[in-house]
Amino acid sequence: MPQANDAAAALLDEYADLYVMTGGDPFRARVYGKAARAISAYPRDISELTPAELLKITGVGKSIAGKIAEITATGSFAELDDLRADIPDGVRQLTQIPALGPRRALQLYQELQISSPEQLRDAIAAGQLNDLKGFGSKSAEKLLRGIDLLESAGQRVLLNVAAETAARVIEVVERVPGCQRIAAAGSLRRASESIGDVDVLAAAEDSGPLMTALTSMPESAEIIGSGPTKTSIRTSAGLQVDLRVVGLDVWGAALQYFTGSQAHNVRVREIAVRRKLKLSEYGLFDVESGHLICSETEEEVYARLDMQWIPPTLREDTGEVEAALRHELPPVVTDADVRGDLHSHTNLTDGQASLEEMVAAARERYEYYAITDHAPNLVMQRMTDEKMLTQREQVRRLGERLASDGGRPLVLLHGTELNIGPDGSVDWPPEFLAGFDICVASVHSHFDQPRSEMTRRFVRACENPHVNIIGHPLTRKIGRRPPVDVDLAELYRACAETGTALEVNAHPARLDLPSAHIRAARDAGVKFAIDTDAHSLRDLTYLQYGVATAQRGWLTPEDVITTWPLARLGQFLRKA
Numbered sequence: 001m002p003q004a005n006d007a008a009a010a011l012l013d014e015y016a017d018l019y020v021m022t023g024g025d026p027f028r029a030r031v032y033g034k035a036a037r038a039i040s041a042y043p044r045d046i047s048e049l050t051p052a053e054l055l056k057i058t059g060v061g062k063s064i065a066g067k068i069a070e071i072t073a074t075g076s077f078a079e080l081d082d083l084r085a086d087i088p089d090g091v092r093q094l095t096q097i098p099a100l101g102p103r104r105a106l107q108l109y110q111e112l113q114i115s116s117p118e119q120l121r122d123a124i125a126a127g128q129l130n131d132l133k134g135f136g137s138k139s140a141e142k143l144l145r146g147i148d149l150l151e152s153a154g155q156r157v158l159l160n161v162a163a164e165t166a167a168r169v170i171e172v173v174e175r176v177p178g179c180q181r182i183a184a185a186g187s188l189r190r191a192s193e194s195i196g197d198v199d200v201l202a203a204a205e206d207s208g209p210l211m212t213a214l215t216s217m218p219e220s221a222e223i224i225g226s227g228p229t230k231t232s233i234r235t236s237a238g239l240q241v242d243l244r245v246v247g248l249d250v251w252g253a254a255l256q257y258f259t260g261s262q263a264h265n266v267r268v269r270e271i272a273v274r275r276k277l278k279l280s281e282y283g284l285f286d287v288e289s290g291h292l293i294c295s296e297t298e299e300e301v302y303a304r305l306d307m308q309w310i311p312p313t314l315r316e317d318t319g320e321v322e323a324a325l326r327h328e329l330p331p332v333v334t335d336a337d338v339r340g341d342l343h344s345h346t347n348l349t350d351g352q353a354s355l356e357e358m359v360a361a362a363r364e365r366y367e368y369y370a371i372t373d374h375a376p377n378l379v380m381q382r383m384t385d386e387k388m389l390t391q392r393e394q395v396r397r398l399g400e401r402l403a404s405d406g407g408r409p410l411v412l413l414h415g416t417e418l419n420i421g422p423d424g425s426v427d428w429p430p431e432f433l434a435g436f437d438i439c440v441a442s443v444h445s446h447f448d449q450p451r452s453e454m455t456r457r458f459v460r461a462c463e464n465p466h467v468n469i470i471g472h473p474l475t476r477k478i479g480r481r482p483p484v485d486v487d488l489a490e491l492y493r494a495c496a497e498t499g500t501a502l503e504v505n506a507h508p509a510r511l512d513l514p515s516a517h518i519r520a521a522r523d524a525g526v527k528f529a530i531d532t533d534a535h536s537l538r539d540l541t542y543l544q545y546g547v548a549t550a551q552r553g554w555l556t557p558e559d560v561i562t563t564w565p566l567a568r569l570g571q572f573l574r575k576a
Contacts, residue, residue: 090115506546518553
């Protein structure tokens with residue numbers, strides 16, 4: 001299930017919002033927000049920490065540590081419950097709308113009696129916000145987009161939350177005697193960018209003990225339905241989990257059936273019908289005789305249909321069936337192909353871990369690793385020339401130590417994440433930028449620029465000879481912030497012409513560039529960097545989601561510069 005860290009961080013964030021909403025000290029609210037970020041990023045499960053260990057987490061003092069202990073014991077804490085009681089549920093629902101802060105939500109309730117996103121949409125349509133202090137036409141447009149995002153997200157969760165939930169279910173169920181195989185299926189196995197419910201498939205002769213294990217989990221808040229082949233629960237976090245149990249002899253057919261999208265499965269079944277075969281979750285059968293042809297492995301099922309085995313992330317009916325019939329599926333990039341990470345942060349800016357801590361964790365994963373803390377135009381990070389030059393020297397000395405200590409080799413690169421200004425300019429003059437090994441450039445503000453201006457902004461950044469990668473190109477945050485309006489074809493053209501890579505940002509809240517756009521960019525000649533944009537040790541584990549997103553875009557190792565040997569990468573970074 002989602003880690004205790006995430007649950008505690010969400011409650012502390014909620015407390016900070018409600019505290020500000022009721023007129024509390026903003027400074028105290030920021031303390032709670034900072035602690036929430038540190039807890040979410042902390043690599044260990046906080047429910048297992050002693051009080052002394054809790055106090056070692058950045059930003060966690062005695063008061064917050066006490067609240068974490070209370071959360072671990074009861075699922076909430078008294079001060080938060082008191083605030084919740086003081087604020088109508090509808091107002092708290094309003095705070096979930098992107099672009100609407102807690103104080104503005106309370107203002108809408110107090111002055112216009114608005115207590116739901118639906119009522120807010122109606123009030124905007126009626127022009128009721130026009131004369132409201134602090135609101136205007138642009139505010140209304142942003143709020144409408146925020147409501148759309150909230151409604152589209154619905155009860156869906158980010159990919160990592162679903163993956164952690166599935167991992168917890170698998171951990172519990174696979175310990176049951178008689179469980180022969182178990183794996184995630186459905187949209188999670190396909191690595192969709194958000195997940196509505198979690199599908200888990202298991203094999204056993206007797207399904208009863210497996211179903212009992214699922215419904216008996218502490219995280220099981222509600223049993224939606226239970227039977228011999230399928231049991232569904234709702235977790236305490238509100239996420240539905242479906243466990244299906246089949247016989248081991250039909251494992252492959254069932255896994256194929258319960259993984260592909262509906263459109264993919266229809267296409268595969270059509271191919272079976274043309275061959276006078278019938279495909280179901282129980283196997284591939286001869287229509288005339290009813291004879292079972294194969295069912296034990298996915299590979300057998302696809303092979304008997306004269307198809308390549310199709311990676312789960314490609315099973316969306318976007319051309320993979322035709323390619324598999326021609327035996328022309330690309331060898332998509334895998335976790336094992338990735339040699340390095342070119343975008344990460346330390347606590348010099350907004351990261352949660354030190355340079356040494358981030359490098360030690362990266363050393364377990366990569367051959368090369370870039371530190372790219374924020375540049376000075378992101379003012380809240382308080383970067384200066386002196387700080388960056390000092391870090392550059394620290395990176396150099398640390399790299400020398402790594403090269404001589406006999407441990408796993410890791411080449412360190414010193415870079416920065418530049419800010420692409422509204423006019424396409426970036427932090428620092430060319431002579432300063434020339435000292436970096438790598439420069440990632442990203443949009444961090446002015447997200448509402450018109451399409452033509454936003455496009456010129458990106459193109460100018462690509463044309464800068466010191467910019468190597470465009471970070472999280474659409475700037476979206478899934479369910480929280482929409483993508484910017486940019487002419488993607490023109491962006492792809494500029495990237496291909498200038499030798500500038502587009503990032504596939506692996507953070508589950510971003511997954512940007514989205515898989516829906518990756519193939520078009522690849523076809524335009526663009527190269528890609530799969531990066532974690534890590535701000536904590538935990539974030540480094542998110543690489544898998546970037547790789548899965550790249551797979552969904554049909555990328556091969558050749559398309560991804562972070563799979564290349566360092567010498568080849570260096571040539572690319574020189575934009576020669």
